[in-house]
Amino acid sequence: MVSIQRSLINELSGLDSALCFQSYDDDDSFPKDYGYGAYNQDGLDLEPNATSSSETKPRILLMGLRRSGKSSIQKVVFHKMAPNETLFLESTSKIVKDDINNSSFVQFQIWDFPGQIDFIEPTFDSDMIFGGCGALVFVIDAKDDYNEALTKFKNTVIKAHKVNPNIKFEVFIHKVDGISDDSKMESQRDIHQRSSDDLGEAGLHKINLSYHLTSIYDHSIFEAFSKVVQKLIPQLPTLENLCNIFIQNSGIEKAFLFDVVSKIYIATDSSPVDMQTYELCCDMIDMVIDLSSIYSSEETAFDSGSASLIKLNNNTILYLREVNKFLALVCILREENFNRRGIIDYNFICFRDAISEVFKLRLMSQARLENNDQDDDDDDDGPPPATPSP
Numbered sequence: 001m002v003s004i005q006r007s008l009i010n011e012l013s014g015l016d017s018a019l020c021f022q023s024y025d026d027d028d029s030f031p032k033d034y035g036y037g038a039y040n041q042d043g044l045d046l047e048p049n050a051t052s053s054s055e056t057k058p059r060i061l062l063m064g065l066r067r068s069g070k071s072s073i074q075k076v077v078f079h080k081m082a083p084n085e086t087l088f089l090e091s092t093s094k095i096v097k098d099d100i101n102n103s104s105f106v107q108f109q110i111w112d113f114p115g116q117i118d119f120i121e122p123t124f125d126s127d128m129i130f131g132g133c134g135a136l137v138f139v140i141d142a143k144d145d146y147n148e149a150l151t152k153f154k155n156t157v158i159k160a161h162k163v164n165p166n167i168k169f170e171v172f173i174h175k176v177d178g179i180s181d182d183s184k185m186e187s188q189r190d191i192h193q194r195s196s197d198d199l200g201e202a203g204l205h206k207i208n209l210s211y212h213l214t215s216i217y218d219h220s221i222f223e224a225f226s227k228v229v230q231k232l233i234p235q236l237p238t239l240e241n242l243c244n245i246f247i248q249n250s251g252i253e254k255a256f257l258f259d260v261v262s263k264i265y266i267a268t269d270s271s272p273v274d275m276q277t278y279e280l281c282c283d284m285i286d287m288v289i290d291l292s293s294i295y296s297s298e299e300t301a302f303d304s305g306s307a308s309l310i311k312l313n314n315n316t317i318l319y320l321r322e323v324n325k326f327l328a329l330v331c332i333l334r335e336e337n338f339n340r341r342g343i344i345d346y347n348f349i350c351f352r353d354a355i356s357e358v359f360k361l362r363l364m365s366q367a368r369l370e371n372n373d374q375d376d377d378d379d380d381d382g383p384p385p386a387t388p389s390p
């Protein structure tokens with residue numbers, strides 16, 4: 001037992017030797033309104049909003065033809081809109097910018113574009129739009145004829161890549177609900193083949209391009225968005241490593257580090273993600289949030305000492321622990337391994353402390369960057385150098 005604890009401590013201590021093991025009684029709890037907005041990261045002393053302006057946040061662009069489902073995706077994933085309410089969404093007429101600010105790790109802007117936008121025209125400021133872009137999500141309606149979408153996709157990639165070769169391109173083959181698995185695979189294969197041929201012809205062989213099958217009517221859209229967001233988190237390898245160390249030392253099969261508000265997972269261990277497991281974990285978060293809302297008037301209803309445990313009928317356990325206000329760890333494990341709950345809980349505290357160390361480092365480096373920027377600006381504003389008189 002001791003050796004398991006020790007190995008976790010040793011591995012984590014590579015991060016920062018100053019990890020201290022605390023009791024659970026600090027006052028973190030899920031946000032009462034479960035929405036986005038300004039917040040103060042309790043216990044971390046640094047407020048991310050104070051150090052990062054919206055201009056420095058990575059940007060995710062949502063592009064694609066009209067009615068392909070861009071606004072629906074943004075509303076369902078980040079604003080808790082029920083999927084069938086998207087039927088009443090109006091067509092987007094100008095670029096809609098949305099700040100996603102719910103934790104230090106999950107900070108970006110989403111720009112929802114009107115489908116009819118024509119970026120070939122000179123008024124479209126492609127340097128500004130693609131310049132600060134981290135990922136471009138191109139949505140293709142799989143239920144529709146997608147020839148036109150593929151042409152637009154090709155032109156978009158060529159233009160965007162020219163301005164900013166670091167953009168990650170993500171193709172969402174969307175609205176795949178009600179389509180058989182075979183046809184889904186066929187659409188994906190076809191779209192993949194044709195788009196890579198098109199881009200190959202344009203001389204773009206080595207671009208950063210991924211494909212996802214998505215629908216707002218199931219969890220696939222959350223899963224796909226999780227992958228998009230993860231690529232924009234520079235600390236991802238560290239977070240994944242922490243998840244790996246945690247599960248290996250605790251007899252756990254799989255663990256997801258969730259952003260509670262959006263239910264996207266910002267990291268998981270390196271074992272493959274099974275959609276059903278992910279769905280179960282999402283449902284557990286919903287249940288915990290619903291239950292804590294019922295008791296939210298009581299101070300002690302849900303705090304950082306709280307955990308939630310569900311026994312499934314196949315000898316498996318779902319175990320949720322809050323990491324901080326915005327993050328929760330949801331694990332799945334065999335019932336017999338839960339006999340060692342003491343170890344699991346102990347390792348969890350190490351995990352949580354390590355996460356807060358990563359947060360601190362990130363905030364510090366953000367602050368440093370901002371300061372440098374400010375210094376540069378000050379230099380620019382300074383008096384011009386004196387010119388020697390002849």
Ligand SMILES: Nc1nc2c(ncn2[C@@H]2O[C@H](COP(=O)(O)OP(=O)(O)OP(=O)(O)O)[C@@H](O)[C@H]2O)c(=O)[nH]1
Nearest residue numbers: 066067068069070071072086087091092115215216
């Ligand atoms: N079946 C199905 N319908 C969807 C899905 N996602 C979006 N839709 C529907 O697609 C229609 C268009 O959705 P929007 O989100 O307005 O499309 P958009 O891409 O923002 O369109 P523009 O703003 O005109 O560019 C709506 O009726 C949605 O309900 C999906 O996953 N499955």
Ligand SMILES: [Mg+2]
Nearest residue numbers: 070071091092
């Ligand atoms: Mg729209």
